[in-house]
Amino acid sequence: MATALDTVKDYTEAEYKYGFVTPVEEDRFPPGLDEDVVRRLSAKKGEPDWLTEWRVAALRRFFAMEIPDWQKVRFHPIDFQAISYYAAPRQKERPRSLDEIDPEIRRTYDKLGIPIREQEVLAGVAVDYVFDSVSVATTFKRKLEELGVVFCSMSEAVREHGELVRRYLGSVVPPGDNIFAALNSAVFSDGSFVYVPKGVRCPMELSTYFRINAAGTGQFERTLIVADEGSYVSYLEGCTAPMRDENQLHAAVVELVALDDAEIKYSTVQNWYPGDKEGRGGIYNFVTKRGACRGKRSKISWTQVETGSAITWKYPSCILQGDDSVGEFYSVAVTNNRQQADTGTKMIHIGKRTRSRIVSKGISAGHSDNTYRGLVRILRSAEGARNHTQCDSMLIGDRCGAHTVPYIEVKNRTAQCEHEATTSKISEDQLFYCRQRGISEEDAVALIVNGFCREVMNELPMEFAVEAKKLLGISLEGSVG
């Protein structure tokens, strides 16, 4: 098995190795956003009326909202009218079997290191591939169907499992939650849907791979995962985009619902194009991710490794409603060059004896800025609730910034909250020690940073952890010396 360090080496040539563009024919709307665009989008997807009207209502809310200014990130105003809200590889129909996938798209995924066919056979991971706006393939369908697990694109779910979608869509992140959630609700083009029936332990990781290809578009996918009573599912999300000088908007919404005794583990490795050294281009990653622990003893665990995007602005959260439910947030956020990240979580304790654990590792290098922003809110009803938060920051060089902004609101006196925070630097001593043992400076940085993040990396499923380790090294290339 190749070690993380060697693999990092293999990548040293490419600054952002996923930055290529795939030449596929696109079916797309001209730029612009109004009610007509939304209705056409909905019609194109053959959606039922309830959904069309739901989208239109969301759009009205969107137009009435402003971009907030409490976050630490700074960016150019976004011209929502300059974006095309639908771009899809031209294909008569969604391929029925994996063999029917456009060879160019297949090649794209090969280049990304996740060949569509092999992924299915070798890794035993079921993958949904979202290319620009639409889902192009879902692997491992049959096996899942036998267990009653639904794993398909959101479009298909609307057609085939309309009732489930209608019941849960927007139930965790309402369309008016924030401006980007409103936009997503109005124009989401596709995404993944998962339903795990009562008592089923999903036997394989479910995974979605997002790829922005087209220029001048945004990506607005919508993911909904429902784990019925006593079920378990582990879900992985990966993403890349071509290198472009313009900033592209990614405004996703992810909703998770866990009923009694259910558990959802959601892992993300986010590697959208971060822009170049001077801060030109890169993805604006403004996503809303929230999980509802509705049932008793339910559990939702978010693990994220954020290395990409020009700007990352996301707070995967848990609403701990069911008694004895558990929320976890494990995060690594790396910023280099001119990247900005403002990320963290919200843990809302409602039920009795609810517990939450937050482990955040922020690494900043170059001229970047990295903020942890976290809210722990314990409501009066949350008798005996507990939270433990640990925020560690590591600085590489002295031109970057790290900030920790914890908000803690406790309304119940029996609750316990603990918060620990540390800031450290990679020391000259550590670097010299590694180099004296033959390890190059860049590999030494990767090694030390991986060590710093180990608690979080341990939470990732195996095959993802290897990928994530490599990414940490690559993201920090050129950050020392």
Place this chain on the structure above:
Amino acid sequence: MLEIQDLHVAVDGRPILKGLSLRVRPGEVHAVMGPNGSGKSTLAFVLAGREGYEVTAGSARFGDEDLLALEPEERARAGLFLAMQYPVEIPGVANMYFLRQSLNAVRKSRGLDEIPAAEFMRKVREQARLLGIGEELLKRDLNAGFSGGEKKRNEILQMAILEPRLAILDETDSGLDIDALKTVADGVNRLRAPDRAFLVITHYQRLLDYIVPDVVHVLADGRIQRTGGPELARELEERGYEAVLGGRLAA
């Protein structure tokens, strides 16, 4: 193997080594002794290529290479190993994992494949056993919370696995109890070979009872003041630097 000529080194603009010359041949063990602050660790660091040690004059050759022109990792890959006086902690990085990364980096630079996992484990376990290092210590984070003695043993373990051509031991004996001292010395003696040399920095004659040196140097005031055989170390132990060096020691 190692040839240092008239080496001058400054730290923060302050001269520490002031014309040091030293020649080590393959197979030899040289001991370097000297008062606190005389520049022993400075010599070790400058040979290993640590930043902040400015060479203002002189040269150092390692084999056929200009040692001072190489990056620290290149020196390590060329076979120079420094067992440090104060080994560094790296949280989150398992001791054994670190050692494997290190060995593979060195092997790679020599055009060798990575060491197979099973072979690596066998090698490490064997050496660890000889050095009295428990399995648990191999799994712990590198040097994190290790006792002083454990850190020193671990340095010797790394040395045994990396099999350097020249090993510099900077006060590897300080902080060791008597049994550990013997274990560590045995570890060094096992590695003695016709094509391998050692530079042993120490304050104590006792270590040299176990690792018998071919040559003993006394470093003071930035220069080698005296060179002799093992008897020089004993003389130092009995009489102290002041008496042995006499007028040569700058006030």
